[in-house]
Amino acid sequence: MINPFDDTYFMKKALQEAEVAFDKGEIPVGAVIVVEDRVIARTHNLTELLNDVTAHAEMQAITSAANFLGGKYLTNCTLYVTLEPCQMCAGALYWSQISKIVYGASDLQRGFQTMGTKLHPKTEVVSGVMAEEASELMKRFFIQKRNLN
C-alpha cells in the first residue's frame, strides 16, 4: 500500500508556505511541523514584515508547535522546511530535541551544515526533498527583487 503521507506530501505544504512568503516580499522559506501525519504548525519567513531577524519560518514553527503541544520538547515531531536551516534555527532545533528534520534546498553559504552547528544526537536529517522547487522559488525571488531595484 502506498502511504500518501510521505516526505514529498509535507514538503509541498512547506512550499505553499514559502509561496505565501514570496507574495509578501519575504525571502521565500516555508515550514511545517508534523506529528503522526498531522500538521501542527505551518509558518513562513516574516523577517521583513516583523523587522526581526529571529522571525525565520523554523523559529516560528518551533514556538507554534510547542504551543500546540503544551510542552517545549518536540521529540516526536518532524520539521519540513524548504531551505536548509541556519545556525540560529539549527541551534533552536537542538534545544527542541526534534526527531527529524527534512529540508529542501541546501544553503551552502549559511546553512548549518557549512557552519558546523550541532543538532541533538537523536535528530535524524533528510535533505534534498523537492530541492529544485524550493531553489527555483528562491531564484525567482532574487531575480524579481533585482529587477525592482
Next chain:
Amino acid sequence: MINPFDDTYFMKKALQEAEVAFDKGEIPVGAVIVVEDRVIARTHNLTELLNDVTAHAEMQAITSAANFLGGKYLTNCTLYVTLEPCQMCAGALYWSQISKIVYGASDLQRGFQTMGTKLHPKTEVVSGVMAEEASELMKRFFIQKRNLN
C-alpha cells in the same frame, strides 16, 4: 573623568534581570541591549513559563531592541548578557550584525565558543564581566532545584 556607564554598570542591569528569572523558577539568565548608554531592551529567560526553547533572554532582547529601533539590524548596539550565548542566540546575533557582545560567565558545555558558532565579522566580544556573580546565581539556582526535587 570616570565614565559611570561602563560594562559593569550595564552588566549589573542584566544581572537584575537574571534575578527576576530566578524568582520565576527560570534558569537565571538576563540581558540588556544598550545604544549610546541607553538601555533599549531588558529581558530574562522565559523558556519554562512560555514552554518555548526559543525564549532565551538574548532572543527576546534582539526582538525587543529591533522593535524599539524600528529596524532589524542592531549595528550600533551592545548586548550585555549574564551567560555566554548558545548556538541559537549567537546565530541570531550573527543575523543582527550587533556591534558588541559582553557576557558574564562562560558556558563551556553549550556556549557558542565551544560549539564554534560564527558571529558577524564586525561583532566585538568581551567576556568575563561580573562572571562570578552570574555563575553564583546559576549555582544557587541548580542547588535549590535539586533540593526541591
